[in-house]
Amino acid sequence: MITQIKLSNFKRFRDSTFNLHPSGLTFLAGGNNSGKSTLLQAIAVWEFCRLILENERGRNSLSTGYTGQGLGLSNDEFSPVAIASLKHLWTNLKTQFPRQDGYSLAVECHWISMAVPKKLRIALALTNDRLFVKAVDSNLTDDDILPTVAYLPPFAGISRRENKMSGAERRSLIGQGLAGGVIRNLLLDMYETNVATRADLKSGRSKIKTSDLRRLRLEDPWEILQTTLAKTFKTQLIVEPFNDLFHNYIRVNCVKGELEGAAFKRYQAFNARDLMAEGSGFLQWLSVYALALSPITSTLLLDEPDSHLHPSLQVQLIEKLEEIVQKSEKQVLIATHSTEILRAAEHTQILSFYGTSANYLSKDIQKVNLFIGLGSEYAPKLDPLRISKRMLIVENASDARLLEAWAQQLNILWPKNLVIWPWTGGATERKHLFLQLQAEIPGLIAISLRDRDDMAIGQVNPDTLDDRSQSGTNPNLHLKIWRRRHIENYLLWPPAIARASGKSEAEVCTLMAAHALIVPPDFVERNVAETMLLAAGKEIIQEGTRSVKNEYRIMPIAIAKAMHQNEIPEDVKYLIELISDICNS
Structure with a gap:
């Protein structure tokens, strides 16, 4: 999990360092334009550059002593965050500095791998509207475990038809702020994994062993999601099987009912309806929670996940995220303006932004001063x-x-x-x-x-x-x-x-x-x-x-x-x- 981030010439942060709790929930709080979203975007850019370097140049392009050239990208290929132009990544839009090699923007992340502190600094350069990225400082070896990051901006963009997408296509939509455009893909992945797991557990048997079924319901992301939706919204999801040869888009429907023990009993008079028919609050809640359950993500970046939620649902969502991080030791960074969420949070979980820095609160009474400066209703x-x-x-x-x-x-x-x-x-x-x-x-x-x-x-x-x-x-x-x-x-x-x-x-x-x-x-x-x-x-x-x-x-x-x-x-x-x-x- 990420313990420290150093930014150089990234948007509003010319030269700033942020220390983070390596696990659990961290609430990023501050007024408008204080830098909360910028910090999340910086980590998302770091993750994108890390992935594309590793996929295009190999893992050794991130390791100590790599001397290869930077990797060039066009504007269309850059997808982690939505920006007017690549120049807007740089502080004051200034991309070139005298007596430098052009790699003037950098994001450096620190974490612990097998009890050893690790770091990876990725630098970016912009030349003739073409972006170049490369690792410029690292102490990684081939055996090190790297953080896996998922970034979710405020929910938007759900469509009537959602095709099955590659990872690059999903990142592109999320980076454009259209997280709703990939929600069915995410649910299909979870459902298909669950189906495969159930098939393995049932192999050679007439039914799954009771002990295996109990463990599956406690540990499998799809099972946890369905149980939580039933308890919170009296809703469950039905994902239609997808076949690339016959289907053009992913179908996910919602049904209403009650949870009776471990079984969900549908209301007889309620007809299944497409996911899109649900309210924005439900869809926001679903997208955040489903992404948090994903086993491939160790660090989750949530930008104002409360934006469409009633205060009671805000609190419930945070409670459910807390349950996930306690079991998995995930790291979740949440940028928020919600006084309901911040009032309920421990002060040690709140990273307060001011100027070009941010620090965790040391006293509970500091939350009051924070609320006044949130730039919201007060x-x-x-x-x-x-x-x-x-x-x-x-x-x-x-x-x-x-x-x-x-x-x-x-x-x-x-x-x-x-x-x-x-x-x-x-x-x-x-x-x-x-x-x-x-x-x-x-x-x-x-x-x-x-x-x-x-x-x-x-x-x-x-x-x-x-x-x-x-x-x-x-x-x-x-x-x-x-x-x-x-x-x-x-x-x-x-x-x-x-x-x-x-x-x-x-x-x-x-x-x-x-x-x-x-x-x-x-x-x-x-x-x-x-x-x-x-x-x-x-x-x-x-x-x-x-x-x-x-x-x-x-x-x-x-x-x-x-x-x-x-x-x-x-x-x-x-x-x-x-x-x-x-x-x-």
Whole structure:
């Protein structure tokens, strides 16, 4: 596995060295144009040049002491990455330097082979739009094991018809960013290998031995893929046998069903449909996972594999990749902007890019600073925050919209100078976020507001809603927690729900009773009955199967807008007045 990469004049990196964990998951993180994808592309170029040198000139062309000439390639033959022209591989498009032999771009990889450090430096030259590559520094011997690298850019390019392709054709499509154009080839390879393995295990028998079948299901990539798809998507793949004499393209269909033990039971009413009919998220997930399972790949380069995935699928994909690397000791480098993925990752797995270098995080709190600089949803908030210096940290933007609706009902002007910052992290993470922002924005004042969830009621100050679990906080950071379990608990007032939905109060009360809840008359009081503090407001209002949202087709904010002044709970009034006072100070 690759332990170090040295780049010379490769795109943005004129002279940079990157140290890597030799196995496991590494998350490449940083803002736009920080160099994450560039590093992956550099390794992909190194792998392409290594393969083409070895295939065209033999293995000795990579070994110590080789004195042969460089190998020439045309623009059309260069396929590892998509670029406007070959000149764009070079820093600032400058390919020639005085008193040099023309091989001005170089990618050098280091790894361990049989407990011995190894290196291979490959240099590139460009002359009259023709690329020349050669190994210029190496300590390889004929017995050394080299890393095998697979590069997967963001998913795109799936087609209705996919011919069977050579390795060169596949690399060319992937390099062009059309990874979807080879997915059926990859699946066919895995399927045919599985068929051959099953035939060998069954040879001379009426069926495969139980012990062999158990081991096959645990170790064979196709078996693992099918089981994972069944558990995650309730889907399995059917690959039609391919014969070069009769078939023009590869057929892969999807079927739906349930996994019952080791057997997949198809839904009777579901007709098999072509792989292309599935959503982009499924196809992205499938292409990444299938490539990770490939036994011929030791280092996998994934460029924003989360780009088409829902946050829950992002987390599931990373969990499945973690299972693969634990069994195989593969090395997986993942360039990502996903705060969901990075928040769940160990800080020691995150390679943070800044300037022309990158280093693994040494402390968990450094993730907060990284999130701010990702150039994603937070970047547009920084400039307004520098001006207003007033900030409300909420779990979701919808929480702020509820507060604004309540403020309107209370005839309290909602501050225009308040920056809303959605952040799902806990109190400690919010403190680090505030301190990082305060270092850049002196005079910053923030209110942090989150649900109590399963925290003990005694951890919340009943008068100020302060988080009692935190001590020594900054006086400009107000850590508040709703005393009721969720913010939705403050919407559980039947008259308001009835007005918003057009239903009768009796109907609403019946729905509440279905959730084992009777709303007391002292609903607005801080010392409200304990049932209101403990109720699962989020489930009752919008997430449960018999929620107000599902039954009456109304959103939470409609209930807030239907509440009269005297129906808005005291906790809500207190926080809105606090926000108004801070923003007007």
